[in-house]
Amino acid sequence: MAVTGMPRGHALAAPVDLNGTGHYVHWGVIQLSVANLVVIGVMVVVFVLALLLPFPGGRR
Amino acid sequence: MTRRRRERAAVPDPAAFPTRSYDLVKEFTIALVVVALLTAALAAVFSSPDDRPVTLASWSRADGADFTATAAAELGGTSGTAEYGPPYNHTPGAAQKLGPLGLQSAAGVRIPIDTAEDFVLRPLADAPQPPVVRVALAAWAAAPAARQQAWTKAYSDALAKAPGGDPAKVTGGGFGPVPVLVARLLDMARSGALDGQLQAEGKFYETDYTRPLLFLSDGSYLETLARAQHLGGDQWGMMNETGDYPGQAWLWLYTFWYQIEPFKSSGNADALIWGLMALLSLGLMLLPFIPGLRSIPRWTRVHRLIWRSYHRTADQPEGRDNSPG
Amino acid sequence: MTAPHEPASRGWTGAVRRRAVAALPPDKLLPDTQPAYMASWIYVFGVLTLSSLVVVLATGGVLALKGPAWWHVSDAGKYVNSLHLWSVELFMFFMVIHLWGKFFMAAWRGRRALTWITGVVCFLTSIGTAFTGYLVQQNFDSQWIAGQAKDGLNSVGIGAFFNVLDFGQMLMWHIVLLPFVLGLLTAWHILLVRLRGIVPPIGAADPAHGSPAASAPLPAEGEAP
Structure with a gap:
């Protein structure tokens, strides 16, 4: 197989390693990974901020 | 006319409203730069998951007992794939139904798979074999189907009783040529030869992994690894990812149904949930026309x-x- | 109406051009003004989704240039794969907020139902495209997802034609068919937005049609945000 480029090493290792054991929260029937929970939480926060923050030039 | 009635009247043309200057191209350019920078930062900080795939070789080396039990089930036609039904084979009553709709059966057997032939006998027959294996293959071929099934059933039962499922600790008899065939398949798998054998089948280029993936899925090794990573179907696995990475969170509703009754214990869970999701997707699409929701x-x-x-x-x-x- | 100096444009080509220009004249296709009521951060999530799609396509394009095996064996490839993954996460993130926003605006009002429908189909197509992407990673994740997903697809007969265990077929869907369809749908969706304009606020009366109040003096600041 002709694969070119820099071989895989540790030159570009990620500063935050997410490859360890996953973290999960259990709440009754709900089982959610902390990573997904963070993504969904940030989504809701960004949505609410988009509704509340004043838009530049919006006030005339 | 009440205020409410007036609100429901025709929506006015946006062009009739007062305007303000708004630079769409500038907005798009800024958005593109922001997203590109955000992507570059997230990729640099968190990288991406890439857990090594399981091969027939790594499976057979790590858990020879599971491989042996699976190979015996493939030979006897009692594995998950062997009894799957369409699109792989004709197994009466195996296809799921959506109420009266048998879509799985209607689509037919379009990816035919004979597990004994495709996963065990052909890979063995296609490779050079020692005399004992050639004799075993001939004995298997000469036996009637009922006899073949009696052999594999006896051997599968004996494996289940043996400590750790270890083939070396199997007691009893009436297995015919099955132990020899399965042991030889294990050797081939451990050497890495079986990965190539299941793939190539006389071809050189290959892009279809249906057979080796089905074989892998019939064992319990792959599932054990997946469950440890919270990827099981009853663990909301569809929206999860290996390690601590976010997964396909947008599949939350689809995977949710698998966690609750009546789907959880239904033999038709997949068909029912697919039908339900198709209906809900249609509902989202046609929301503007649904009184109440709109x-x-x-x-x-x-x-x-x-x-x-x-x-x-x-x-x-x-x-x-x-x-x- | 054809301007007097414009040469008579006949035939199919002329007809298509006349209709296209009449429906979307340049200043409607790329306007430099918007209705004053378009003043909220919620409006930027459409363009953020589109920008993310551009980054997804660009990073996917680099992965395609080098071939499917590259990112498993190269540090640079791994980084490009990470760019592709995170741009997809951002794409879905922004698209869902865009969807929430448009829902609470009831943005389908005023002959805009097709804009909503094309948007929802874009969302569903994106889920399918992301799913085929997960299938062609050639790692443990792909193996497991393929093994699980086949049951759902087989149960309704789709699996007989759309085989998630066939890497070659899934790669083609992921890098050719689905992006092509998503691109077309996105273009259609955006042209519909430009064609119909930004939906007016719920309950807004037409300022052009004089109701008695239209000529009344400006009220004081009526309502605090």
Whole structure:
């Protein structure tokens, strides 16, 4: 197989390693990974901020 | 006319409203730069998951007992794939139904798979074999189907009883050529030869992994690894990812149904949930035409927040518009 | 109406051009003004979704240039794969907020139902495209997802034609068919937005049609945000 480029090493290792054991929260029937929970939480926060923050030039 | 009636009247043309300057191209350029930078930063900080795939070789080396039990089931036609039904084979009653609709059966057997032939006998027959294996293959071929099944059943039962499922600790008899065939397949798998054998089948280029993936899925090794990573179907696995990475969170509703009754214990869970999701997707698509649901935005009044600068100038006690030019 | 100096444009080509220009004249296709009521951060999530799609396509394009095996064996490839993954996460993130926003605006009002429908189909197509992407990673994740997903697809007969265990077929869907369809749908969706204009606020009366109040003096700041 002709694969070119820099071989895989540790030159570009990620500063935050997410490859360890996953973290999960259990709440009754709900089982959610902390990573997904963070993504969904940030989504809701960004949505609410988009509704509340004043838009530049919006006030005339 | 009441205010409510007037609100439901025809939506006015946006061109009739006062305007403000708005640079769409500048907005797009800024958005593109922001997203590109955000992507570059997230990729640099968090990288991406890439757990090594399981091969028939790594499976057979790590858990020879599971491989042996699976190979015996493939030979005897009692594995998950062997009894799957369409699209792989004809197994009476195996296909799922969506109420009266048998879509799985209607699609037919379009990817035919004979597990004994495709996963065990052909890979063995296609490779050079020692005399004992050639004799075993001939004995298997000469036996009637009922005898073959008696052999594999006896051997599978004996494996289940043996400590750790270890083939070396199997006691009893009546297995015919099965132990020899399965042991030889294990050797081939451990050497890495079986990965190539299941793939190639006389071809050189290959892009279809249906057979080796089905073989792998019939064992319990792959599932054990997946469950340890919270990827099981009853663990909301569809929206999860290996390690601590976010997964396909947008599949939350689809995977949710698998966690609750009546789907959880239904033999038709897949078909029922696919039918339900198709219906819900259609509902989302046709939301503008569904009375009640389409009025939720009016009731929730989140829109007052979004258009607060408009309402600041347009609202009067009568609720009529007279925003400034 | 054809301007007097414009040469008579006949035939199919002329007819298509006349209709296209009449429906979307340049200043409607790329306007430099918007209705004053378009003043909220919620409006930027459409363009953020589109920008993310551009980054997804660009990073996917680099992965395609180098071939499917590259990112498993190269540090640079791994980084490009990470760019592709995170741009997809951002794409879905922004698209869902865009969907929430448009829902609470009831943005399908005023002959805009097709805009909503094309948007929902874009969302569903994106889920399918992301799913085929997960299938062609050639790692443990792909193996497990393929093994699980086949049951759902087989149960309704789709699996007989759309085989998630066939890497070659899934790669083609992921890098050719689905992006092509998503691109077309996105273009259609955006042209519909430009064609119909930004949906007016719920309950807004037409300022052009004089109601008695239209000529009334400006009210004081009526409502605090």
